[in-house]
Amino acid sequence: MQNYLPIYKIWLSGILFLGWNVFVASAQLLPRQPTVVNHIDSIVPRFIKSNIEDQIIFEPTREMDDVLRYARSTVDPMKRNLSTDQFLRRYLPYSQTRLMKNGDIAYLEFYYHKYLTTLKECLAIANPHNLEFITSRRAFFKNASLETRKEKRRYWRKFDTKRNELITNFFSFREHIIPAVSTEVAMILQEEHFPELTASMNKLQNLDKSPLEVTIYSNRILAIPEKKNATIAGLSIISKCEDIFTSGSPAVRNAYPGLRGSNKGLAVHLRLFEDGVTLSHELGHLYYLYYKWEEYVSYIRRKGKDYEPGGHGPDDPSGLAARMTENGQMPF
């Protein structure tokens, strides 16, 4: 689970021993139209790709529909609903068995179990006196079968405290549902768009020969701090330290405070409900930088102050690779 803690916690362990030389984070600016029609507000999303000849119309599975509907409805936190279990059961295995991972589904699972633990504790307190989520203090004092007022007060305080904890955990679990579905959809669409790229990203090795994970995240807000008004669809993060590829270096942290990542893996950040072409584009950057790191470092040095951060200067090979994967071609 350590990889999925908020990034500022990772730095504490990483910053001490990871030397770094250079990092490149490439952002996709948005000259082209977004290619996903986002119908999230109508609860059942249809993800339609409109910019290529063979249209892919993504029909969300029942598990996705159910869990999205659940994420958006008013429900009783003290009544367990199984749509999250079904979603996790179906999709979590992909992230557990492949190198490309849905970072948001890991968060979802973590916070879901935290919520379930609190729910169990809350029900243990509530059940003996048939307390419900909406039970008021007044109703409890009127109806509870406890002897003294002091006992009632103590009992009520215990329930109320646990109920507040439940509310907090319930909302932090629910806010991870939409990003988790969003990332999963982007990954499914990416594989449909360019399976060869997916396959090659699923077998990368780190410099110490360990498998190199690529974690995909979706973000409600994605912005580059130094470019205040730029809207970006995606961001890929790779940094090569002396003996390791990582998405967690001090340089990245300074440039993008708050972005999630891991010490021993690469990361891609998308906006909510981006499509497979956008993800292929970001993976194209990573693919290029992974194989041609040294070449790219000398490109940056050669460019000097003319280098355009983000990887899309006129002759930037990282940007060219990303455009190629966007068009379904391997960069090399």
Ligand SMILES: [Zn+2]
């Ligand atoms: Zn790009």
